[in-house]
Amino acid sequence: MNKIDQAAVALFKAKAAPVSIFLTEVKGLTEAMDYAVEVCEKKEPFRPLLASSAAPDVPAAPGVPVKIMAAPELSEPDFLKLTQKGGAKGFSVIRDGLRRHLAGIDVGFTEADLALADTATSVLACQREDTRLATMICEIHVMALAKSKIAPDSARAENFLNELMKSGVMYTAFISGCSRTSDIERVLTLGVHGPLELHVALMEE
Amino acid sequence: MQTAANMKTYHSELQEALADQFLRDTLDRFAVAYRANRAAIFADVDxxxxxxxxAEAKEAAIGRMDELYEQFKAEASKRGVIVHRARTAAEANELVRRIARENKVKTIVKAKSMTAEEILINHALEAEGCEVAETDLGEWIIQLRHEGPSHMVLPAIHLSRDQVADLFSQVTDExxxxDISKLVKVARRELRAKFAEADMGISGANFAIADTGTIGICSNEGNGRLVATLPRAHVAVCGLDKLVPSLGEALRIIRVLPRNATGQVITSYVSWITGAGExxxxxxxxxxxxxxFLDNGRTELAKDRLCGEALRCVRCGACANVCPVYRLVGGHKMGHIYIGAIGLILTYFYHGHDKARNLVQNCINCEACKNVCAAGIKLPAIIHEIRARLNEEEGAPIASSLLARVLSNRKLFHTLLRFGKWAQQPVTVGTPFVRHLPEIFAAGQGFRALPAIAAVPFRDEWAALKTSVASGRIKIGLFAGCAQDFVYPEQLRAAVKVFAAKNIAADFPMEQTCCGLPVRMMGERRAAEAAAAQNVQAFAREGFDYVVTLCASCAAHMKHNYEEILAGRPELKAEVRRFAGRIIDFSSFMRNVAELKDEDLNNSGEKVCYHASCHVCRGLGVVEEPRALMRAAGQYLPTDEEDVCCGFGGTYSVKFPEISSRLLDKKLSRLEDSGASTLLTECPGCVMQLRGGEEKRGRRxxxxxxSEFLARRLK
Structure with missing residues (x-):
């Protein structure tokens, strides 16, 4: 899937809004990182859900909580890039040891392996425990998604998904929005155990 | 969790539920919203x-359950997963306890799993000294309240935000x-600590994919991902019925499951776990x-020719969402652990006959569940079959046996109906209603006036009527059904008038009898078979183009159930098919076959509203024709929920008057508000219920x- 299926892209966009996905369009991964940093900058620092948690690895100014970004799947150079971008804003950027941050982090940044347009689903192989955690304990999950990876629906992506599972990836996630519940009086409420928001940065490249 | 020991206790529990105004309002809003959401969310798929x-894929998988289990086991084992098969709930619990002991587990977090509910796993683990925390918000709420779920997808739907606030105040000492969003944040905080500490996670699985050894878990809250990720150990408990051959089947089910469950195209998360990961x-x-993998009766059920398809269930909960009885009494009275129509069924197979005995009676046979089932399960038919088995196992109630014996003999039955005409005189005082039925014969029936038996049954009038419809271009056999033959012959006389206007040759085979639906609903298998055979034979000899019936319940029963009921009579097989193939309802026949056109009718602008009888709109799938006819002959005023049951359900209204009367009241209130003067319907049972209710409410x-309306409006 190297060519962009414009109809699928349009469908993905149309289906993203009803499930409260924040969509943005960017050129490539670098711009997606810029977007993630921007999102992190604008948000309130995360509310710790546990009394004790690991101290951030950058020193904080007194009284100012340090924001944390996690990007466990980035390649070495890309991670370095994000560290510099986040660091410039005073963020702690991590890619492992997420278990030490179960009280929460601000932004989890990942890149989707595939997307299914008709349900606005991003598919993420999560071989690493840290990837699973980063996408769950963050308050905002920012996912970069190349337009060329958007398939119209699951039927047409079935072979790819099958290959993924047979290739030894032990944990694959379909992510189609943020964590949600309607368990109290059927009132839709976002952000139960996982992210409060899901942002998808659609990449041209 | 419904546990009443006898029918009397069950009735008093139902009364309690009916008195819960919050439950009433909540489930009413839910039913209305669900209907709209479901229609919208299915709009873009077939x-x-x-x-x-x-249905086809699940059916195939059920037939290969053992083989798929072996394949799953082999594949998952290659990837470091230990796969077990538990014969019973006790065995499954023992396995989980053993895993907990071996891994020195003290604290456990659980994601939502109906299979875990089925085996009451929490009790077993708590007895072992483990601390178990449910992490699905609704499940956590009911766990803290020591209750079972009242819905398979929305376990705490019976509770208000105030009740949850009180509960969370106790839990947090604050x-x-x-405010619902704040209450959700309380759960987020409280449960994060549980996740962080837990030694073991327990989840269910929506799918177990044999060719890769993968389990699939659908979740909105994301707790399933944390349960499967954070603790040292993860145990997934799932029924053998969750096995599918490959990912393709699972992906197909996902196209329907969330749509049917919550009106979503997909849940926020679907996790696919293929092996013991990092x-x-x-x-x-x-x-x-x-x-x-839990068996607990599934292997036996898979071999069950009539009920095995219950294993196709994907646990979407839709059968409860559309059930008019669930809407009134809620899940705690409409299931033991599994809830809704499928709950009545699975209780019998998984939790024992004593738990199911009362529950399986509480189905009104409106077919709303069958109409939305994600796996096309014929739920009402299975419920009838279970009633029959309970009768055979435990002996039928006296009233049921008596009716069965009488109905098996047409002459005796019809003689008794004629005798009824004389016997009722002291109580009808000359009106078409039974006025003073002694309470012993009609406990709880005060909500509606019951009709009297007609002075002359239709069959006795036929010889005189016949001449007017003797020759014509289309030849039909008229199937009357007991209610019209003996109680409302005027409905048939009206039909005959309409037939004559369109030059239809009608005949009335005298050997016809009750369609047999009442005895089938009571679980009287042999009487149902006798009635079916009698009718098929009564119509066999004449070369009818169609068999027209004005009773939708008879029509749907004869069309869809006779072949199964008469499966033991292979000599009738061809005849049954021919008979069933010719059955048609009055409106469709008049509009589509007899070509009753707008210009044949005199439209006076009479304001009419409509009750779509369950067995017309769902049983026969007839929607457009009656509405076209009403528009042609009057001013049709559509109302909300036209196709929700009126509460009759034949013998149901006698067995559960407290529910039947509520359904009737809601129905009539909506229809009276329409501003119409006339209410039309197409089933004599509905006429009996609705007219009887209107009689009590003051005949608005x-x-x-x-048929009566069209006969009045013929040019």
């Missing part, structure tokens, strides 16, 4: 096509307001992972069968 595909707190960096609406 609903019936997908359901048929799922006063919580009833877990950094274990010395070998690998998750300790077990999958326990004239209730008629469609």
């Amino acid at each position: 609903e019936k096509g997908l359901i048929a595909e799922i 006063r919580q307001t009833n 877990c950094t707190v274990n010395p070998d960096q690998k998750k300790i992972m077990h999958v326990i 609406l004239k209730v008629e069968h469609m």
Whole structure:
């Protein structure tokens, strides 16, 4: 899937809004990182859900909580890039040891392996425990998604998904929005155990 | 969790539920919203096509359950998962306890799993000294309240935000307001600590994919992902019925499951776990992972020719969402652990006959569930079959046996109906209603006036009527059904008038009898078979083009159930098919076959509203024709929920008057508000219920069968 299926892209966009996905369009991964940093900058620092948690690895100014970004799947150079971008804003950027941050982090940044347009689903192989955690304990999950990876629906992506599972990836996630519940009086409420928001940065490249 | 020991206790529990105004309002709002959401969310997919595909795929998988289990086990084992098969609930619990002991587990977090509910796993683990925390918000709420779920997808739907606020105030030792978003944040905080500490996670699985050894878990809250990721050990408990051959089947089911469950195109998360993945707190960096397949009656059920399709269930909960009885009494009275129509069924197979005995009676046979089932399960038919088995196992109630004996003999039955005409005189005082039925014969029946038996049954009038419809271009056999033959012959006389106007040759085979639906609903298998055979034979000899019936319940029963009921009579097979193929309802026949056109009718602008009888709109799938006829002959005023049951359900209204009367009241209130003067419907049972209710409420609406209305409006 190297060519962009414009109809699928349009469908993905149309289906993203009803499930409260924040969509943005960017050129490539670098711009997606810029977007993630921007999102992190604008948000309130995360509310710790546990009394004790690991101290951030950058020193904080007194009284100012340090924001944390996690990007466990980035390649070495890309991670370095994000560290510099986040660091410039005073963020702690991590890619492992997420278990030490179960009280929460601000932004989890990942890149989707595939997307299914008709349900606005991003598919993420999560071989690493840290990837699973980063996408769950963050308050905002920012996912970069190349337009060329958007398939119209699951039927047409079935072979790819099958290959993924047979290739030894032990944990694959379909992510189609943020964590949600309607368990109290059927009132839709976002952000139960996982992210409060899901942002998808659609990449041209 | 419904546990009443006898029918009397069950009735008093139902009364309690009916008195819960919050439950009433909540479930009413839910039913209305669900209907609209479901229609919208299925608008862009081929609903019936997908359901048929799922039914076929699940059916095939059920037939290969053992083989798929072995394949799953082999594949998952290669990837470090330990796979078990538990014969019973006790065995499954023992396995989980053993895994907990072996891994020195003290604290457990659980994601939502109906299979875990089925085996009451929490009790077993708590007895072992483990601390178990449910992490699905609704499940956590009911766990804290020591209750079972009242819905398979929305377990705490019976509770208000105030009740949850009180509960969370106790849990946190801090006063919580009833702001739902804040209450959700309380759960987020409280449960994060549980996740962080837990030694073991327990989940269910929506799918177990044999060719890769993968389990699939659908979740909105994301708790399923944390349960499967954070603790050292993960145990997935799932029924053997969750096995599918490959990912393709699972992906197809996902196209319907969330749509049917919550009106979503997909849940926020679907996790596919293929092996024991990375877990950094274990010395070998690998998750300790077990999958326990529960049998608990599934292997036996798979072999069950009539009921085995219940294993196709994907646990979407839609059968409860559309059930008019569930809407009134809620899940605690409409299931033991599994809830809704499928709950009545699975209780019998998984939890024992004593738990199911009362529950399986509480189905009104409106077919709303069958109409939306994600896997195309014929739920009402299975419920009838279970009633029959309970009768055979435990002996039928006296009233049921008596009716069965009488109905098996047409002459005796009809003689008794004629005798009824004389016997009722002291109580009808010359009106068409039974006025003073002694309470012993009619406990709880005061909500509606019951009709009297007609002075002359239709069959006795036929010789005189016949001449007017003797010759014509289309030849039909008229099937009357007991209610019209003996109680409302005027509905048939009206039909005969309409037939004559369109030059239809009608005949009335005298050997016809009750369609047999009442005895089938009571679980009287042999009487149902006798009635079916009698009718097929009565219509066999004449060369009818169609068999027209003005009773939708008879029509749907004869069309869809006779072949199964008469499966033991192979000599009738061809005849049954021919008979069933010719059955048609009055409106469709008049509009589509007899070509009753707008210009044949005199439209006076009479304001009419409509009750779509269950067995017309769902049983026969007839929607457009009656509405076209009403528009042609009057001013049709559509109302909300036209196709929700009126509460009759034949013998149901006698067995559960407290529910029947509520359904009737809601129905009539909506229809009276329409501003119509006439209420039309197409089933004499509905006429009996609606007219009887109007009689008690002061006759604001004239209730008629469609045939009477059309006969009045013929040019």
